[in-house]
Amino acid sequence: MNDPPGLSERERLRRAARRARRAFVAALAAPVRRALEDALAARAAPLLSSGATVASYWPVGAEVDPSGLDARIGRLCFPRITHDGTLAFHACPRARLAAGSSGIPEPPPEAPEVTPDVLLVPLLLFDAAGGRLGQGGGHYDRALARLRAAGTPLAIGLAWDMQEAPALPLEPWDAPLDLVVTPTRLLDFRRARPRAGWPR
Incomplete structure (x- = not known):
C-alpha cells in the first residue's frame, strides 16, 4: 500500500507500524494471542506494587x-x-468504562481524579533507548511531562516484540519510557543516559 506524498518520516513510520502490527495480530490464533498476553502480564506483574495507583488503558485495534x-x-x-x-486519570474499574468523545471507552466524569504512580502505556513503536512513537496525538507525552514535573511516575510500555525499531526519529517533547514489557522480554531504560531534551 502506497502512502500519500508529502508525509513526514514519523507519519510514514506510524502508518507502516499500524499495518505491520495489524497483520501480526491478525495472523495469531486466539489461544496464541491469549498466551502471549498472559506471558506479558506475568512479566509485568512484579513491577506493580500492591499499593500503587496504576493507569491502564482500553486497547484499540491490535494494541496489547x-x-x-x-x-x-x-x-x-x-x-x-x-x-x-491532555489526559486526566480517574479511578474506575474497567467494567464501568463508557465510550468517550473519541469513541474509546473512558471513565465517567464523576469518577474521582487520581495521580497515577505507574502508567501502562500503549505504543506503535519503541527503540533500544526507551523512545516511543505513539498515535500522534501527543496525549501521553503531555501527561507524562506534567506528571514528571511533579513527581516520578513509572512509565511502562506494553508491546509485541515485533514493535521494536532500531532507532526512532524523536523530538524533544517525546516522553521516554522507563521500561518496556513484551511477551518475551523486560527492557529497563532507567539507568540509560537520557536523550537531550527528554524530561526526567
Missing part, C-alpha cells in the same frame, strides 16, 4: 490488551481526554 493485569493492581485508573488535549 492489558486487562490481564487488572486483578494484580491495587488501585486501577484510566485516562480521560481533557479539553486541552
Whole structure:
C-alpha cells in the first residue's frame, strides 16, 4: 500500500507500524494471542506494587490488551481526554468504562481524579533507548511531562516484540519510557543516559 506524498518520516513510520502490527495480530490464533498476553502480564506483574495507583488503558485495534493485569493492581485508573488535549486519570474499574468523545471507552466524569504512580502505556513503536512513537496525538507525552514535573511516575510500555525499531526519529517533547514489557522480554531504560531534551 502506497502512502500519500508529502508525509513526514514519523507519519510514514506510524502508518507502516499500524499495518505491520495489524497483520501480526491478525495472523495469531486466539489461544496464541491469549498466551502471549498472559506471558506479558506475568512479566509485568512484579513491577506493580500492591499499593500503587496504576493507569491502564482500553486497547484499540491490535494494541496489547492489558486487562490481564487488572486483578494484580491495587488501585486501577484510566485516562480521560481533557479539553486541552491532555489526559486526566480517574479511578474506575474497567467494567464501568463508557465510550468517550473519541469513541474509546473512558471513565465517567464523576469518577474521582487520581495521580497515577505507574502508567501502562500503549505504543506503535519503541527503540533500544526507551523512545516511543505513539498515535500522534501527543496525549501521553503531555501527561507524562506534567506528571514528571511533579513527581516520578513509572512509565511502562506494553508491546509485541515485533514493535521494536532500531532507532526512532524523536523530538524533544517525546516522553521516554522507563521500561518496556513484551511477551518475551523486560527492557529497563532507567539507568540509560537520557536523550537531550527528554524530561526526567
